[in-house]
Every structure is written in structure tokens, then in C-alpha cells.
Amino acid sequence: MILVTGGLGMIGAHTARALTDLGQEVVVTAHRRTGVPSFLAGRVTVEPLDVTDRDAFLKLGERYEINDIVHLAGSIPGDDPVAYFRTDTTGLLNALDAARAWGVRRFAVAASLGAYLGRPEIPWHEDLALPTAELPHLIIAFKKAVEPLTTHSLRDTGVQPVVLRIGTIWGPLVDPESPFFHIPSYVSAALRGEEPPPLHADDGGDRCYAPDAGRAIALLVTAETLRHHTYNVSSGVPATNRQFAEALRRHTPGLRLDLLPGREHGPGEDPYLDITRLTEDTGFTPAFDVDAAVADYVAWRRAQPR
Structure with missing residues (x-):
């Protein structure tokens, strides 16, 4: 079974649909958004969860045999940047704790094309060194920090990190x-x-149209092998x-x-994002x-x- 946090949001819901299209069993978490889209009705299990609640998060592993995690849950910043960073970092760390405790195969996490801001090359590809640059939004800043937090947390654990540099969806x-x-x-x-x-x-x-983005993520999660830890996700x-x-x-x-x-x-x-690596490793085309x-x-x- 595959866990998709934030699975009733736009990208999460389309990822969950694509996973079920591939024959996977999927459980999605929902916090603020509780309405199930028509295209997911009856196809996934919905678990109410605040991902900042570590104990509740880990208890999911007692009810389901979860083999992979796609962590897409996130919040929208308010006036206090520290509160935003605390909330989303706590959610990420709890998801990483769960991945390690359950011994999942892959942990895919939402990053952002904003990580490339400051690079003059077009298109942006994964081999570019990420520049030090002023970032225009708190979400982009957090998503850039997600990358080392994830890869370092999963090092030597047997869990494969999959950093999703997601484009404009x-x-x-x-x-x-x-x-x-x-x-x-x-x-x-x-x-x-x-x-x-x-x-x-x-x-x-x-x-990139959301059904395409969801299918790209689903293919990365379910691929038999992946040669990299970081992938651009877009058209x-x-x-x-x-x-x-x-x-x-x-x-x-x-x-x-x-x-x-x-x-x-x-x-x-x-x-815009170059998706050559995504296509070569999964066969994805929009x-x-x-x-x-x-x-x-x-x-x-x-x-x-x-």
C-alpha cells in the first residue's frame, strides 16, 4: 500500500488517482480539506491526520502495511514565517520518522522548481548546481530546504529518497x-x-497539467528501479x-x-524544467x-x- 499525505490536495489527488490506475492500493491523509474529488470516490482510503502529530502519524503503520510514502502535505504561510517553517518542518520530520520506522522502499517528497532560481541556463535540469539566491516566497525557501533534510535523514537507512522538483502545476x-x-x-x-x-x-x-504531474509522480514511486534521487516533474x-x-x-x-x-x-x-531524466527512468511523456x-x-x- 502507498501512503500519500495531502492526498486530497490538487497534486496529491491526481497522484493518488494515477497510483490506483496502476493497480496500487492507496491511503491518503486529509486534514483541512475533507471533500473527496469525484475521480477518487471509492478508489482510495481516506485517513484524517494532522501530519504534525507524530504519534498519530506513526499509528498509521499499525493499521496499514505501507510500502512507500509520497509526502505532499503542506500549509500556506501566514504572517509568521517561523510558525510556517515549524509546521511544515514538523510534518516532514514526522513523515521521515515513519518512513524509517516502517522500512518503506521509497520516500518521495515535494520540492520545487524554485530551487533553480538564479541559474541562467534554460531549461533547468537536475545536474545544475543549486545557486545561493534570494528566494521570493517562503514556500520556495522551505521546499529548497526539504532536499538536504530528506536525503540526510534517509542516508544508510535502506529507504530511497525521491526528491520531486515539481514545476508549475x-x-x-x-x-x-x-x-x-x-x-x-x-x-x-x-x-x-x-x-x-x-x-x-x-x-x-x-x-504542467495536474493529471500529467500525478502520473509522473506515480511512475517514479512504482518504477522497479530509479537511477537518481532527484527528478524534475513537469511537462x-x-x-x-x-x-x-x-x-x-x-x-x-x-x-x-x-x-x-x-x-x-x-x-x-x-x-522551464527539462524532464529527460524522468522520461528515461519511467517512460513518462505528458x-x-x-x-x-x-x-x-x-x-x-x-x-x-x-
């Missing part, structure tokens, strides 16, 4: 007004019949605002979407291009509140 269950990525709110405004704020046509970068190709707008027009007849010309900050490229992703998301939003 969107799709069903994403916050439609996400402050971290403008495409969901852009689509939401269009579906409400409003004209969204104009975007620069040639701006873009790393974009492997950049996408522009122009592509999203054109897809929205195709799938929302009569929609008017104006774009500003060029790039907001002048000529250049936006970074199933959704921009057009297919927009079509699927528009259909989802019309049928679901999120």
Missing part, C-alpha cells in the same frame, strides 16, 4: 484564484463571461499566454480575449498539451465547483 482542484499562477484565474474570469486582465502574449514558461516544454488564449477561444465560442504584444519585460526566455489541458479543465469547471 494547474488543473482540476487548483485554487481558481491562485496567487501563484495566473492561468487559473484567467480561465475562471473567461468562464464567468468576464474579460480577464490582458496578459503579454509571449510571456510563459513552465506549465518538459514551455507554454505561452498566447497558446492558452488561443485554446480558450477554441473551447469557449464567442469569447473575446485581448493580449498585450510581446513580453512584459522585453526579449528573453522564461525558464498526455496533455495546452489545447487538451484547456479543453479538459473547461469541461471540469463547467461540471464542478473546482
Whole structure:
């Protein structure tokens, strides 16, 4: 059985679905979010758990024979950065304790493409040395710290760490007004019949549809062997605002979407993740291009509140 913490969140739910598609038994933890997405109903076991409660976490091992852990649970920072770091570090350490106590095969953990910030090379690949750089958000700072905390904690334990440098993910269950990525709110405004704020046509970068991200993580967790401890998780190709707008027009007849010309900050490229390592070790290729992703998301939003 595979444990997915935060398994009712966007990435967690799509990971759980992909794991069940591969024939795996899955137990997901839920804390603040308790509604089970329609695509998971009846397919997973849901355990209420605050991952900061070490005793409750470890007791899961008494009820289930857990062979792998995917740790995706996390919180959103408030006004106090120390409180945020304490909460998410405690959750991570409890998950690592569980992995060691249960002797699981693999421990996969969410990191971030933000670890590469400061590298000028495009695309970003796993062999790049991580730079010392000012990080723009507390979540990115924590996710960068997750990497050494995980690998050092699991050294010589027999548990294989799998650091997931996750790209910009969107799709069903994403916050439609996400402050971290403008495409969901852009689509939401269009579906409400409003004209969204104009975007620069040639701006873009790393974009990955959530079902693809979930499948990539599931393949990494279940692969017979992995040659590395760190993997980029994304689509492997950049996408522009122009592509999203054109897809929205195709799938929302009569929609008017104006774009500003060029790039907001002048000529250049936006970074995105190279997924060569992921593809070579798991066979993963994305199933959704921009057009297919927009079509699927528009259909989802019309049928679901999120």
C-alpha cells in the first residue's frame, strides 16, 4: 500500500488517482480539506491526520502495511514565517520518522522548481548546481530546504529518497484564484463571461497539467528501479499566454480575449524544467498539451465547483 499525505490536495489527488490506475492500493491523509474529488470516490482510503502529530502519524503503520510514502502535505504561510517553517518542518520530520520506522522502499517528497532560481541556463535540469539566491516566497525557501533534510535523514537507512522538483502545476482542484499562477484565474474570469486582465502574449514558461504531474509522480514511486534521487516533474516544454488564449477561444465560442504584444519585460526566455531524466527512468511523456489541458479543465469547471 502507498501512503500519500495531502492526498486530497490538487497534486496529491491526481497522484493518488494515477497510483490506483496502476493497480496500487492507496491511503491518503486529509486534514483541512475533507471533500473527496469525484475521480477518487471509492478508489482510495481516506485517513484524517494532522501530519504534525507524530504519534498519530506513526499509528498509521499499525493499521496499514505501507510500502512507500509520497509526502505532499503542506500549509500556506501566514504572517509568521517561523510558525510556517515549524509546521511544515514538523510534518516532514514526522513523515521521515515513519518512513524509517516502517522500512518503506521509497520516500518521495515535494520540492520545487524554485530551487533553480538564479541559474541562467534554460531549461533547468537536475545536474545544475543549486545557486545561493534570494528566494521570493517562503514556500520556495522551505521546499529548497526539504532536499538536504530528506536525503540526510534517509542516508544508510535502506529507504530511497525521491526528491520531486515539481514545476508549475494547474488543473482540476487548483485554487481558481491562485496567487501563484495566473492561468487559473484567467480561465475562471473567461468562464464567468468576464474579460480577464490582458496578459503579454509571449510571456510563459513552465506549465504542467495536474493529471500529467500525478502520473509522473506515480511512475517514479512504482518504477522497479530509479537511477537518481532527484527528478524534475513537469511537462518538459514551455507554454505561452498566447497558446492558452488561443485554446480558450477554441473551447469557449464567442469569447473575446485581448493580449498585450510581446513580453512584459522585453526579449528573453522564461525558464522551464527539462524532464529527460524522468522520461528515461519511467517512460513518462505528458498526455496533455495546452489545447487538451484547456479543453479538459473547461469541461471540469463547467461540471464542478473546482
